[in-house]
Amino acid sequence: MTTLGVLMMAYGTPRNLDEVEAYYTDIRRGRRPTPEQLADLVRRYQAIGGVSPLYEITVRQAQAVERVLNGQGGRFRVYLGMKHTAPRIAEAVAAMHRDGIDRAIAIVLAPHYSALSVETYHEQARPAAEKLGLELACVNQWHLEPRFLDALAARVEEALARCEDPRRAMVIFTAHSLPARILEMGDPYVDQLHESGEAVAKRLGLSHYTFGWQSAGRTAEPWLGPDLLEMLPTVAQDGYREVVVCSQGFVADHLEVLYDVDIEAKQHAERLGLRLVRTRQMNDDPDFIQAVADVIERARREQGW
Incomplete structure (x- = not known):
């Protein structure tokens, strides 16, 4: 059985306060924030303890989805790519290629589609995959899963x-x-x-x-x-x-x-x-992880893979 890749994409977050300026600059498409803007964002991070738990949660989500997919009899490998911080989406695609993956399902950890949100992730993933000859099937939305x-x-x-x-x-x-x-x-x-x-x-x-x-x-x-x-x-x-x-x-x-x-x-x-x-967030709770695995399995079947 051939291993099928899963490109799981997320927004990304600074892992410490020293990374906030670079992160903010990336969100602003290369325009550095003013000192006042940077201070305000740092203040917000400090108010929640100094750092967001998003990166660690996203890693756990990717690991949990891979376990569920493989536990259901599949052969999957999940790669995590971030839009604004490392590991970048293109880096994740390159890692798949190095590992011999030639087909992958791409899913954004955002259930609702917009050309200004989910599509911007796909716009980074598709050319990276095409350049390496990797076949990529992108999931646009899964809000009614x-x-x-x-x-x-x-x-x-x-x-x-x-x-x-x-x-x-x-x-x-x-x-x-x-x-x-x-x-x-x-x-x-x-x-x-x-x-x-x-x-x-x-x-x-x-x-x-x-x-x-x-x-x-x-x-x-x-x-x-x-x-x-x-x-x-x-x-x-x-x-x-x-x-x-x-x-x-x-x-x-x-x-x-x-x-x-x-x-x-x-x-x-x-x-x-x-x-x-x-309401509690989904994080890596089992019910949510199973939902994401269902979305990926459905995409695999639709592709005939």
Whole structure:
């Protein structure tokens, strides 16, 4: 049996505060941040303990997916490639080639597709694979994968159980905001986020839920809204006293969850008299790992590999 490669791609994160400037510069496409911008980002990392756990979690996710795939009778090898930090996507593709892999499934650890998010990973992977003669099958979206929805619904249900009055708590499904120009591009990102949130709401019989955005970039162009922080006053004015935030667009604990929700949004909610409960992130929990393995297996079958 031939070993099939899996190129698992993720955003990347600095592993210590000394790496923050290089990371920020890479996100800004080579433009170094101002001293004020850098200081603000460092402050955020310091607020969550000095470093994000994202890299270690992503490594564990890759290792766990490989174990599940091979435990199901397959022969897979998972390679991790990061968009903004080492190991880079092209480096992961080169490693596959060195190991004799000639076919691979490429998947981004982000369930919802956008030309400005998931596609940018594929744009790095495809030319690297073509240059080396490696056949690459890219997964665009997996937001309606049944076991992913199961895992998401279980976490919303768990968070509601932590509320004093679950039936009167507002659930807000959030995702990373993107530039608003995607609305003119016919991009499916917004629709897909609604589809997965609606699917979870239907499974749980939710009657109080809505959608919002978070962690918008600090650029001059408009970004998708409303932002979570802007929504909370309205939630309070509508008479709610508890709110569950489900960051469905993220699959691991990192700065946008640990700071933007757990610190910034929670403090804002408290000032408004709201109790904010956040759903657990997927991380390397077995239910989520099985969902990702299902996505990869389906992609393999569709390719006839």
